Amino acid sequence: MDILAELNPAQREAVEAINGPVLILAGPGSGKTRVITHRVAYLIRTVGVNPRRIMAVTFTNKAAREMESRLDKLVSASVRDLTLGTFHAICARILRRDGKAIGIDKRFVIYDDDDQISLLKRSLQALSLDPKQFAPRAIQSAITAAKSQMIGPEEFLEHGRSYFEEVVQRVYERYQQLLTNSNALDFDDLLLKVVTLFREKPDVLSKYQARYLHIQVDEFQDTNLVQYELMKQLAGKYRNICVVGDPDQSIYSWRSADIRNILNFEKDFPDAKVVLLEQNYRSTKLILDAASHVISANQQRKPKDLWTENEKGLPPAVVETYSEEDEAQYVVNEIDNLVGSGEVKAGDCAVMFRTNAQSRVLEEAFIRYGMPYKLVAGTRFYERREVKDIIAYLRLIQNPDDTVSLMRIINVPQRGIGERTLDELTRWAREQGVNEYRALKLLAVSRESGDDLHFSARTVKVLAGFAAMLEDFIARSRELNLVALFDLVVERSGYKQYLAGLVDGEDRWENILELRGVAQDYQELKPVEGLTAFLEGVALVSDVDDLPEKQETVTLITLHQAKGLEFPVVFIVGMEDGIIPHYKSIDDPAQLEEERRLCYVGITRAKQKVYLVRAFRRHLMGSSTVNRPSRFLEDIPEHLIARGGVRESEFELSTNEVAEKEEAESVKNPPDFKAGDHVRHDQFGEGIVVNYHKVKNDAEVVVAFDGLGVKRFLLSFAKIEKV
DNA sequence: CGAAAGGCTCTTTTT
DNA sequence: GAGCCTTTCG
Numbered sequence: 126m127d128i129l130a131e132l133n134p135a136q137r138e139a140v141e142a143i144n145g146p147v148l149i150l151a152g153p154g155s156g157k158t159r160v161i162t163h164r165v166a167y168l169i170r171t172v173g174v175n176p177r178r179i180m181a182v183t184f185t186n187k188a189a190r191e192m193e194s195r196l197d198k199l200v201s202a203s204v205r206d207l208t209l210g211t212f213h214a215i216c217a218r219i220l221r222r223d224g225k226a227i228g229i230d231k232r233f234v235i236y237d238d239d240d241q242i243s244l245l246k247r248s249l250q251a252l253s254l255d256p257k258q259f260a261p262r263a264i265q266s267a268i269t270a271a272k273s274q275m276i277g278p279e280e281f282l283e284h285g286r287s288y289f290e291e292v293v294q295r296v297y298e299r300y301q302q303l304l305t306n307s308n309a310l311d312f313d314d315l316l317l318k319v320v321t322l323f324r325e326k327p328d329v330l331s332k333y334q335a336r337y338l339h340i341q342v343d344e345f346q347d348t349n350l351v352q353y354e355l356m357k358q359l360a361g362k363y364r365n366i367c368v369v370g371d372p373d374q375s376i377y378s379w380r381s382a383d384i385r386n387i388l389n390f391e392k393d394f395p396d397a398k399v400v401l402l403e404q405n406y407r408s409t410k411l412i413l414d415a416a417s418h419v420i421s422a423n424q425q426r427k428p429k430d431l432w433t434e435n436e437k438g439l440p441p442a443v444v445e446t447y448s449e450e451d452e453a454q455y456v457v458n459e460i461d462n463l464v465g466s467g468e469v470k471a472g473d474c475a476v477m478f479r480t481n482a483q484s485r486v487l488e489e490a491f492i493r494y495g496m497p498y499k500l501v502a503g504t505r506f507y508e509r510r511e512v513k514d515i516i517a518y519l520r521l522i523q524n525p526d527d528t529v530s531l532m533r534i535i536n537v538p539q540r541g542i543g544e545r546t547l548d549e550l551t552r553w554a555r556e557q558g559v560n561e562y563r564a565l566k567l568l569a570v571s572r573e574s575g576d577d578l579h580f581s582a583r584t585v586k587v588l589a590g591f592a593a594m595l596e597d598f599i600a601r602s603r604e605l606n607l608v609a610l611f612d613l614v615v616e617r618s619g620y621k622q623y624l625a626g627l628v629d630g631e632d633r634w635e636n637i638l639e640l641r642g643v644a645q646d647y648q649e650l651k652p653v654e655g656l657t658a659f660l661e662g663v664a665l666v667s668d669v670d671d672l673p674e675k676q677e678t679v680t681l682i683t684l685h686q687a688k689g690l691e692f693p694v695v696f697i698v699g700m701e702d703g704i705i706p707h708y709k710s711i712d713d714p715a716q717l718e719e720e721r722r723l724c725y726v727g728i729t730r731a732k733q734k735v736y737l738v739r740a741f742r743r744h745l746m747g748s749s750t751v752n753r754p755s756r757f758l759e760d761i762p763e764h765l766i767a768r769g770g771v772r773e774s775e776f777e778l779s780t781n782e783v784a785e786k787e788e789a790e791s792v793k794n795p796p797d798f799k800a801g802d803h804v805r806h807d808q809f810g811e812g813i814v815v816n817y818h819k820v821k822n823d824a825e826v827v828v829a830f831d832g833l834g835v836k837r838f839l840l841s842f843a844k845i846e847k848v
Numbered sequence: 849c850g851a852a853a854g855g856c857t858c859t860t861t862t863t
Numbered sequence: 864g865a866g867c868c869t870t871t872c873g
């Protein structure tokens with residue numbers, strides 16, 4: 126197979142430019158993934174590069190896996206030797222291997238968002254600061270922002286010094302200390318520590334530089350400064366670095382993504398070859414047109430010319446409903462109609478929303494209607510309390526210094542270790558200059574030697590009992606495989622029994638079993654290795670990742686998660702000021718532009734039909750509000766849209782107008798089909814038209830196929846041509 | 849110490 | 864409307 130054969134000239138240019146830096150600016154649906162995978166395949170198969178010397182970085186595990194499976198088809202076994210993964214996963218691997226050069230114990234745990242907040246609360250407590258006055262969330266985002274720009278606690282105050290910032294500075298310092306005491310790294314540290322490692326240990330850096338002959342970065346518009354720095358370090362020797370991105374799809378600035386990286390790339394690599402991918406293969410002309418109008422309203426942006434050879438298609442539908450319940454009902458009904466008409470499958474449809482909170486009403490409507498659906502990341506499996514609890518036990522076994530986990534489960538199930546005891550333990554530990562786990566061990570030792578115990582006899586007993594259990598787990602972990610260890614923990618900790626006593630215990634137990642199922646994947650590994658691999662896996666995996674390639678049912682998904690996906694039919698709900706754009710972003714021009722990009726991302730997911738739906742009245746934060754239509758709707762010229770509402774009469778009226786518009790067009794384009802025409806269908810082959818008539822804002826064609834019977838198609842979806 | 853009840857706040861998107 | 868925190872009572 127010729128790797129270049131199925132590419133257009135621009136794509137081919139991007140694939141063949143393998144020497145030196147390359148910047149690929151790729152519009153939505155322009156075959157970006159195809160270019161990336163074919164580029165890697167080209168390097169391996171045509172140029173003969175050893176796959177071990179290629180690194181491909183993605184943003185999500187899902188993207189990584191998708192790439193893996195596509196590459197598997199192109200280069201098969203070589204895939205295994207590639208370095209392919211998210212920034213965070215790749216960095217975690219590097220730190221396990223080489224982190225000790227900068228004093229990182231390879232058993233470190235990775236703290237997620239939740240753990241971070243817990244630790245921040247502990248930091249505030251240690252500094253006697255009031256968490257009400259200084260919200261942990263706010264401090265967290267300040268620290269994350271700082272870390273993303275490689276600003277440590279020492280330099281923090283050079284960048285401004287409001288009272289709040291001074292507080293942040295102090296908390297930041299303490300927080301880092303506690304992380305170190307816990308032998309833990311947060312997400313930002315994973316990246317930052319690698320950059321530090323490379324800076325401080327040139328020999329380590331040159332080892333990696335020598336290995337990676339080619340480096341490729343996807344979703345470059347979403348990288349932050351640390352990630353950019355990291356890439357520059359890695360590419361420092363060979364400079365064969367290829368980045369792919371689309372500034373118009375940058376929707377993660379709140380996570381410190383910095384579009385300036387794209388501008389700086391051209392500055393840092395003045396010899397970079399720039400390739401534009403502007404042909405869209407995904408959407409119909411009308412959809413692409415509408416999307417272009419939306420994005421063009423942004424001021425901070427380079428104009429771009431997207432075009433497509435696809436057919437004109439149907440105008441995006443702008444639909445008004447009364448309430449969010451009606452909105453959901455409308456979506457379900459419309460999907461049912463589309464599916465009922467034959468050519469669309471439920472799995473072709475996606476419903477997208479701005480905030481996760483919006484999904485509930487939708488779910489209810491789907492359930493009421495009996496229509497199956499798949500909610501992406503609605504349940505947040507790894508954020509469930511019971512799941513986190515068990516993971517905390519397992520993390521403690523690998524790394525007992527993990528204070529966040531220790532404090533999480535030391536009294537779950539209840540062991541009579543209450544708040545006061547824990548406060549006292551923390552205080553005493555600090556006095557002894559150790560972390561809580563070591564303090565527990567000290568206690569256990571003194572207990573045996575009969576020394577002064579500092580705590581009441583009863584308290585010492587329960588604390589020592591817990592410590593003994595943990596020690597036992599640790600000892601057993603050296604010989605048991607992961608699943609056996611898992612079972613031991615769930616039983617011996619009393620967690621299983623504890624759940625049995627809860628009202629929703631059964632549901633929670635199910636989740637434990639599901640987690641156990643994940644553990645089974647690691648069962649074959651050697652005892653300690655299995656645990657490490659499992660913990661790393663669950664720390665860096667998110668729920669989006671289990672979205673199957675091919676859906677059988679309707680997909681409910683946030684706009685952010687939808688990036689990179691495509692669906693024949695897309696509904697975007699909540700097209701109101703306050704939702705899209707989100708009210709928190711409305712006052713800040715930069716954020717407003719990001720909201721617009723988000724809207725753009727949503728529209729450009731659609732291949733054939735888009736519905737922009739809004740509710741006149743909606744419940745927000747417990748009370749009912751009336752929202753204006755999204756300002757982004759105003760960016761789409763009237764002639765590009767079809768309007769509708771839930772009231773049937775109104776809807777009919779406006780679709781009639783559309784029909785008239787289409788009528789006017791069909792004078793220019795010859796009438797589509799009439800009975801007796803011989804036609805060809807992609808899947809069913811040749812047949813004869815037996816009926817053709819307009820329905821709503823589409824047309825239905827009925828075709829008789831030889832030996833296959835009569836099929837009905839909606840013209841907008843069927844790929845039917847005259848013979 | 850723990851369970852239950854009441855009050856508070858804040859709601860974005862995720863590796 | 865939910866989750867988190869505080870308060871209160873046993």
